[in-house]
Amino acid sequence: MTIPLLDIVFQNDRYYLLFDDEKILEPPVTREWHIYADGEYTCSINNCKVSELLKVPGKIFLETRENLNKLENSFRRLNHVILSSDKINL
Numbered sequence: 001m002t003i004p005l006l007d008i009v010f011q012n013d014r015y016y017l018l019f020d021d022e023k024i025l026e027p028p029v030t031r032e033w034h035i036y037a038d039g040e041y042t043c044s045i046n047n048c049k050v051s052e053l054l055k056v057p058g059k060i061f062l063e064t065r066e067n068l069n070k071l072e073n074s075f076r077r078l079n080h081v082i083l084s085s086d087k088i089n090l
Helices: 069-077
Strands: 002-004 007-011 014-019 033-037 040-045 048-050 060-064 081-084
Touching: 007 069, 033 069, 040 069
Parallel strands: none
Antiparallel strands: 002 081, 007 014, 014 060, 033 040, 033 081, 048 060
């Protein structure tokens, strides 16, 4: 399962990941998401949950305390960032 990441924001010691696909609510079997940016594996995140603070109709925010600084710094320059429940070869 792959899901496009729409935006990433850091605030109050955690990262918020924005999605509009409800498949993100289905937890992967391994409880780990793999992040790919423009076809390159970037990192994995294990500890994320649906945000209780940020709620926008039709959008889903996941939050994590894992360090995604490298991804956030380059996100605006990237064309295609996805989360995948499996490691894939793009």
